[in-house]
Amino acid sequence: xxxxxxxxxxxxxxxxxxxxxxxxxxxxxxxxxxxxxxxxxxxxxxxxxxxxxxxxxxxxxxxxxxxxxxxxxxxxxxxxxxxxxxxxxxxxxxxxxxxxxxxxxxxxxxxxxxxxxxxxxxxxxxxxxxxxxxxxxxxxxxxxxxxxxxxxxxxxxxxxxxxxxxxxxxxxxxxxxxxxxxxxxxxxxxxxxxxxxxxxxxxxxxxxxxxxxxxxxxxxxxxxxxxxxxxxxxxxxxxxxxxxxxxxxxxxxxxxxxxxxxxxxxxxxxxxxxxxxxxxxxxxxxxxxxxxxxxxxxxxxxxxxxxxxxxxx
Amino acid sequence: xxxxxxxxxxxxxxxxxxxxxxxxxxxxxxxxxxxxxxxxxxxxxxxxxxxxxxxxxxxxxxxxxxxxxxxxxxxxxxxxxxxxxxxxxxxxxxxxxxxxxxxxxxxxxxxxxxxxxxxxxxxxxxxxxxxxxxxxxxxxxxxxxxxxxxxxxxxxxxxxxxxxxxxxxxxxxxxxxxxxxxxxxxxxxxxxxxxxxxxxxxxxxxxxxxxxxxxxxxxxxxxxxxxxxxxxxxxxxxxxxxxxxxxxxxxxxxxxxxxxxxxxxxxxxxxxxxxxxxxxxxxxxxxxxxxxxxxxxxxxxxxxxxxxxxxxxxxxxxxxxxxxxxxxxxxxxxxxxxxxxxxxxxxxxxxxxxxxxxxxxxxxxxxxxxxxxxxxxxxxxxxxxxxxxxxxxxxxxxxxxxxxxxxxxxxxxxxxxxxxxxxxxxxxxxxxxxxxxxxxxxxxxxxxxxxxxxxxxxxxxxxxxxxxxxxxxxxxxxxxxxxxxxxxxxxxxxxxxxxxxxxxxxxxxxxxxxxxxxxxxxxxxxxxxxxxxxxxxxxxxxxxxxxxxxxxxxxxxxxxxxxxxxxxxxxxxxxxxxxxxxxxxxxxxxxxxxxxxxxxxxxxxxxx
Numbered sequence: 001x002x003x004x005x006x007x008x009x010x011x012x013x014x015x016x017x018x019x020x021x022x023x024x025x026x027x028x029x030x031x032x033x034x035x036x037x038x039x040x041x042x043x044x045x046x047x048x049x050x051x052x053x054x055x056x057x058x059x060x061x062x063x064x065x066x067x068x069x070x071x072x073x074x075x076x077x078x079x080x081x082x083x084x085x086x087x088x089x090x091x092x093x094x095x096x097x098x099x100x101x102x103x104x105x106x107x108x109x110x111x112x113x114x115x116x117x118x119x120x121x122x123x124x125x126x127x128x129x130x131x132x133x134x135x136x137x138x139x140x141x142x143x144x145x146x147x148x149x150x151x152x153x154x155x156x157x158x159x160x161x162x163x164x165x166x167x168x169x170x171x172x173x174x175x176x177x178x179x180x181x182x183x184x185x186x187x188x189x190x191x192x193x194x195x196x197x198x199x200x201x202x203x204x205x206x207x208x209x210x211x212x213x214x215x216x217x218x219x220x221x222x223x224x225x226x227x228x229x230x231x232x233x234x235x236x237x238x239x240x241x242x243x244x245x246x247x248x249x250x251x252x253x254x255x256x257x258x259x260x261x262x263x264x265x266x267x268x269x270x271x272x273x274x275x276x277x278x279x280x281x282x283x284x285x286x287x288x289x290x291x292x293x294x295x296x297x298x299x300x301x302x303x304x305x306x307x308x309x310x311x312x313x
Numbered sequence: 314x315x316x317x318x319x320x321x322x323x324x325x326x327x328x329x330x331x332x333x334x335x336x337x338x339x340x341x342x343x344x345x346x347x348x349x350x351x352x353x354x355x356x357x358x359x360x361x362x363x364x365x366x367x368x369x370x371x372x373x374x375x376x377x378x379x380x381x382x383x384x385x386x387x388x389x390x391x392x393x394x395x396x397x398x399x400x401x402x403x404x405x406x407x408x409x410x411x412x413x414x415x416x417x418x419x420x421x422x423x424x425x426x427x428x429x430x431x432x433x434x435x436x437x438x439x440x441x442x443x444x445x446x447x448x449x450x451x452x453x454x455x456x457x458x459x460x461x462x463x464x465x466x467x468x469x470x471x472x473x474x475x476x477x478x479x480x481x482x483x484x485x486x487x488x489x490x491x492x493x494x495x496x497x498x499x500x501x502x503x504x505x506x507x508x509x510x511x512x513x514x515x516x517x518x519x520x521x522x523x524x525x526x527x528x529x530x531x532x533x534x535x536x537x538x539x540x541x542x543x544x545x546x547x548x549x550x551x552x553x554x555x556x557x558x559x560x561x562x563x564x565x566x567x568x569x570x571x572x573x574x575x576x577x578x579x580x581x582x583x584x585x586x587x588x589x590x591x592x593x594x595x596x597x598x599x600x601x602x603x604x605x606x607x608x609x610x611x612x613x614x615x616x617x618x619x620x621x622x623x624x625x626x627x628x629x630x631x632x633x634x635x636x637x638x639x640x641x642x643x644x645x646x647x648x649x650x651x652x653x654x655x656x657x658x659x660x661x662x663x664x665x666x667x668x669x670x671x672x673x674x675x676x677x678x679x680x681x682x683x684x685x686x687x688x689x690x691x692x693x694x695x696x697x698x699x700x701x702x703x704x705x706x707x708x709x710x711x712x713x714x715x716x717x718x719x720x721x722x723x724x725x726x727x728x729x730x731x732x733x734x735x736x737x738x739x740x741x742x743x744x745x746x747x748x749x750x751x752x753x754x755x756x757x758x759x760x761x762x763x764x765x766x767x768x769x770x771x772x773x774x775x776x777x778x779x780x781x782x783x784x785x786x787x788x789x790x791x792x793x794x795x796x797x798x799x800x801x802x803x804x805x806x807x808x809x810x811x812x813x814x815x816x817x818x819x820x821x822x823x824x825x826x827x828x829x830x831x832x833x834x835x836x837x838x839x840x841x842x843x844x845x846x847x848x849x850x851x852x853x854x855x856x857x858x859x860x861x862x863x864x865x866x867x868x869x870x871x872x873x874x875x876x877x878x879x880x881x882x883x884x885x886x887x888x889x890x891x892x893x894x895x896x897x898x899x900x901x902x903x904x905x906x907x908x909x910x911x912x913x914x915x916x917x918x919x920x921x
Binding site for chain 1: 447448450451452453454455456459460461462463464465536539540543544547548549550562566569570573576580583584587588590591592595690693695697698719723724725726727728730731732734736739740741742743744745750753754757758789791802805806808809
């Protein structure tokens with residue numbers, strides 16, 4: 001088990017290295033005259049040259065990359081070009097907010113999607129068609145559109161929630177819950193749609209397995225076999241979809257945070273992108289890729305727990 | 314947000330079969346498909362003729378018209394800069410759809426090309442592709458786009474081209490799977506032998522197979538493209554000179570308190586287009602599957618089906634007279650059918666009658682497809698989806714199982730009637746240890762404690778001849794051999810002290826050497842426990858080994874029944890005789906049967 005995790009971590013670190021190197025290369029090669037962009041058109045040629053030296057842009061790309069990498073390994077991602085805030089500080093202060101949102105969404109998604117999928121697989125008929133329709137709608141309609149709809153109906157018209165703002169999870173749980181309810185609902189619809197139809201499909205497939213008949217022939221009730229045996233076996237494929245959805249949720253959170261004015265990574269990402277603040281963008285890329293690597297390892301461990309065959313490899 | 318990898322990948326094998334049928338025409342007859350096509354066609358026409366239809370320049374701002382309500386001059390009102398909403402909506406349709414199509418086009422070109430190359434030439438190309446895909450998927454699409462936006466600027470075409478690269482793996486996977494599938498089919502080899510060039514092979518065979526799945530995937534990805542493009546514009550990262558649905562949404566959202574109505578038009582356009590694209594993709598896939606002959610959902614209302622149990626009466630051999638054991642299982646005129654898509658019922662068992670007495674071993678013999686297994690499953694009331702008993706009765710110890718509720722059946726199964734399946738490896742739950750699968754039914758059916766059940770399970774494993782019971786108890790099914798697994802299943806079947814064991818071809822899936830051991834085990838257990846056994850088989854050797862009485866089944870009917878000895882001595886029905894002939898032909902392995910016709914006896918193993 002430990003060896004498995006270590007091997008995965010090693011592969012993850014390598015992937016992280018490749019992704020960040022590619023991002024660095026593309027970002028700096030793609031960028032134009034960075035110092036000019038920062039200072040604006042009114043700056044003199046000397047000022048621009050001085051700024052470039054200050055930022056180390058007069059060095060060759062390879063040197064800069066090695067410097068960046070060796071600093072990054074030590075946990076230093078430089079400072080923002082625009083407000084001189086250290087990148088690590090800008091990200092860590094907001095990471096928890098986004099993670100609380102995304103993890104809350106993942107939990108809600110897993111519970112609701114499993115319930116819907118099992119319900120559809122078990123009842124078939126009208127329940128099945130209803131879940132399929134919900135899946136199509138959830139899959140098709142973008143999350144931010146649902147967010148806008150929810151703000152309009154539940155915050156502006158009904159006044160049940162505040163349209164914007166955020167309370168830290170550590171400050172007050174009810175406060176946090178009331179500020180994240182709408183964002184989580186908006187984020188989860190697409191993921192619920194995808195996972196519910198996956199759960200439905202794999203439960204139906206698993207129910208057709210020979211061993212289901214054999215277990216029932218021993219006097220176990222259909223429900224017992226369904227909830228204990230079938231669900232565990234159907235869980236593997238659903239987890240794989242959940243992993244993909246989690247990555248999507250990280251992206252979706254950026255837009256949804258903007259709508260609800262939640263001080264997570266979203267505003268940082270949008271702001272740094274619009275200004276071309278490359279150190280901050282690089283920091284975000286590395287952090288997001290690292291989260292994805294960790295989540296994939298966690299999902300693989302969970303998968304091994306559900307499916308003993310997956311434990312060996 | 315939906316990401317590319319979540320799109321349901323169509324089953325390639327299905328498409329291979331369906332590739333040649335006229336799916337397009339069927340799609341127009343599918344109501345959802347037709348509706349989706351109409352909506353999409355209208356959208357595309359609006360996009361093409363936006364210049365003609367739009368009453369004004371979409372970018373012409375007029376301070377006097379800021380947030381103007383609907384009027385003759387502005388049929389849908391004006392936005393926060395006083396621009397005409399209808400004109401903007403029409404042009405936004407053009408740019409939003411074009412942006413999405415552009416991304417899909419790039420994704421398709423990259424994905425299909427690399428998929429064709431990787432699938433056709435495999436080897437190194439394949440492993441490189443795997444790495445590229447995992448790098449692309451290491452980041453959420455939006456984050457990659459944001460990073461790209463930081464350096465390439467707000468151009469919708471550049472951004473959507475980058476998005477096309479991100480989406481390419483979806484097409485790559487699809488094409489790759491299809492190519493590998495088709496490649497292994499004979500016709501490509503045949504074409505190769507016939508001297509057709511590589512490019513021509515790819516062109517002619519493989520593209521015709523992947524065409525439909527690519528269209529489905531393109532529809533789903535276009536929806537995602539629209540969502541992502543609108544999302545970026547909504548964040549204010551797009552080119553403000555190009556009107557898109559996202560731009561309109563962003564503008565409307567900033568004025569949500571003053572003019573919430575402005576949100577409706579772009580929202581509606583995005584939702585309608587996205588839903589139509591998904592429905593179009595789904596309808597196309599449904600039609601492909603239907604064309605490939607996959608059954609549609611079954612319908613209800615088949616209950617009025619009148620079973621047909623008529624047929625010639627079976628040849629019944631006279632009883633030996635010394636068998637006065639009472640009847641345990643009495644099946645009368647059992648008819649089993651499967652509901653068909655069209656509403657009919659397909660009969661697989663056409664009026665089977667048979668008797669199993671207490672403590673006897675009864676052989677149910679016939680070729681595969683004769684309905685033996687269906688009969689066995691219907692006694693347990695464990696028929697697969699769509700199958701049901703449509704006529705006759707199954708009387709077990711005075712109780713009619715054919716009309717018992719599921720709750721009553723749960724009490725019968727395991728405790729009164731047990732089951733040994735045919736294929737040992739697929740009949741154990743792969744996710745639980747063998748031990749827990751033995752313990753659980755005992756705690757439920759016999760209401761014994763977990764510790765007691767565990768003790769009994771270990772004893773049973775020893776009893777069925779497993780050398781190291783504790784190790785097998787702790788193993789997972791994939792860690793034991795087929796013969797071991799079958800012993801475990803036999804242990805499970807006898808664990809709850811049933812009165813009748815239904816064994817469905819218990820040796821067919823095993824090695825010849827193991828078969829004899831398993832039969833010996835069954836015979837020993839039957840002698841010890843005096844349990845009645847209904848053994849389903851296609852092998853007269855098994856019948857000869859074990860059975861007191863036999864019923865011969867053909868085409869869902871019993872054609873001959875009686876004491877085993879009597880049927881072996883004097884088979885009446887031509888089908889029974891043909892089954893005998895079959896074992897005589899390959900009978901060498903089972904002893905000197907070929908020379909024993911005059912003695913009318915069985916292979917001597919039965920006397921052991």
